[in-house]
Ligand SMILES: Nc1nc2c(ncn2[C@@H]2O[C@H](COP(=O)(O)OP(=O)(O)OP(=O)(O)O)[C@@H](O)[C@H]2O)c(=O)[nH]1
Ligand SMILES: [Mg+2]
C-alpha cells in the first residue's frame with residue numbers, strides 16, 4: 257500500500273467538552289445543587305444581577321458563584337464584598353469557560369453548601385454558546401443598551417437557552433429598545449423560553465426572577481432526592 | 485476566538501488516528517463538516533488551522549477542506565422543513581411559526597482524513 261489512503265470517519269469535534277460537561281453535571285447532582293450558566297455580552301450586568309439576587313434569596317437557598325474572566329479577580333472581589341462565596345477561573349486567552357476548566361475547579365475545591373451555583377461566563381455572545389459546562393439551566397442576559405436586534409445577530413445563544421433576562425430596564429426611557437420586538441425575535445428562535453425584565457438599580461422585576469430561580473432549584477433538589 | 489480550540493481539536497484527532505496506523509504516515513488533507521448554526525467562522529478556522537498545524541509534524545502539509553451545511557429546521561406548528569435564516573427572522577416561510585427542531589446546522593465533524601505513507 258503506497259499512494260494516498262482515505263480514512264472515512266465520523267468524529268464529532270468538541271465531543272470531549274460535552275463528555276466532561278456530563279461529568280460535571282454528575283458532580284452538581286451529587287452536591288445537590290442547581291447549576292446555572294449565565295451568559296451575556298461584556299457588561300450586560302451578570303455580576304450586578306448575582307449581587308442583587310443574593311440579597312433577595314430566602315435563608316434556605318444559599319448561593320455560590322464560579323466566575324469566568326479572561327484576567328483579574330475583579331468580579332470575585334465584588335461578590336466577596338457581599339459575603340457571597342465566589343471562585344475564580346482565569347480563562348487566559350479563551351473567550352469562554354469550558355467544561356475542562358470547571359471540572360478542574362470541582363476536583364480541587366470544596367464548594368460550600370449551596371442550592372444554586374451560578375457559573376458567570378466570560379462576557380461574549382458567541383463562544384460560550386458552543387461550550388456546555390454541565391449546567392442545568394442556561395440563561396442569557398441582554399441589556400437594554402445593546403439594542404433589540406441582537407437576537408437576530410447572535411441566534412445560536414438565544415436558540416439554546418432556558419430564559420432571557422432583559423437587564424437595565426431603568427434605561428428603557430432613554431433607549432430605542434422595543435421589548436416586544438426583542439421578545440418576538442427570541443421566540444422565533446426559541447418558543448419555550450422564559451422572559452424576565454429587571455433593573456438592579458430600581459429593583460424592578462427582581463422578585464419575579466428570584467421566585468422563578470428558587471422554584472427551579474427546589475424542584476431540582478427534590479427530584480434529586482427522589483432519585484437517590 | 486474558539487476557532488483556535490476547534491483547530492486544535494482537529495489536529496489532535498488527526499494525530500491520534502495517524503498514531504494508530506501501522507506505517508508512519510502524514511496527513512495531506514482533512515475534511516470537516518461545519519454547520520452554519522455553530523458559531524464557527526470558516527475563515528478564522530482556516531487561519532487558526534494553518535497557523536497551528538506547523539506545530540504538528542505529521543500535519544504540516546495537511547489541507548483543511550470545509551463543507552458548510554446550511555441551517556434547516558422543522559417549524560413548531562406545521563412541521564414544515566425550511567431553511568432558517570436571518571432573512572425570515574428564523575421563522576417558517578410557509579406558516580410563520582417558530583423553529584421547532586433543527587434538522588441541520590449544528591454539525592461539527594471530521595468526515596475524512598487523507599493519509600500518505602512515508603517512504
Ligand atoms: N442603569 C443600570 N446599570 C446597570 C444595571 N445593572 C448593571 N449596571 C451597570 O452595568 C455595568 C456592568 O455591570 P456588571 O454587573 O459588571 O456586568 P457583567 O455582565 O458582570 O460584566 P462582565 O463580567 O465584565 O462581562 C456596571 O457599571 C453596572 O453598574 C442596571 O440594572 N441598570
Ligand atoms: Mg461580571
Ligand SMILES: [Zn+2]
Nearest residue numbers: 559562576579
Ligand atoms: Zn411552517
